[in-house]
Amino acid sequence: MPPASALAARGSAQAEITGRVISDEGPVVTRDPFDLNRISPAALLSRWHDVDRLDVYRPYLASSEATAGLADISSPAPEERSSVNWLNIFYAIEWAIFAGFAFYLWYRLAKDAWEREVEEFDDRADASAAS
Known part of the structure; x- marks a missing residue:
């Protein structure tokens, strides 16, 4: 069973997650319109269809460790920009x-x-x- 299906089969449950809040990185135009190389809620919403009562927030949470059934992904800290x-x-x-x-x-x-x-x-x- 694919990881997303395994999570959906578990249903809703409370979980404690440790991570950091990251702001929306914005979509990036690529040759392949289905290639997602950045997290962008706007890009995801353009692909999802049943979003009538869906609340979406621009920042997202990057977990330190993947939950059971999912693989860890690389999520380095964002580059420090100039403070000015x-x-x-x-x-x-x-x-x-x-x-x-x-x-x-x-x-x-x-x-x-x-x-x-x-x-x-x-x-x-x-x-x-x-x-």
Whole structure:
């Protein structure tokens, strides 16, 4: 009996599993559409058909040891990425530039309005002096 059938024949039961939680790795396009070389719940859902009341979560649990009837697979820890998120740093710089431009625009509009008021005041003063 294949391992999946053996597990299905046992029915539902509680089990204690020791492992680590891994985030979804995303599907990878390959020449063979049935080749799964990464764990991707999205790719699995596109193959399963009776999923009306199925709850699927993107992270999954990689068990340290296979349960009875299954073979161990290689599940190395994911590669450590840089602790600096450069995209967020560039966004922060971008928003600082936007804020500087907004402040400059406000300053120019306020200065132009003030100069216009001073000019109108001078024109009224000249008109009253002339009459």
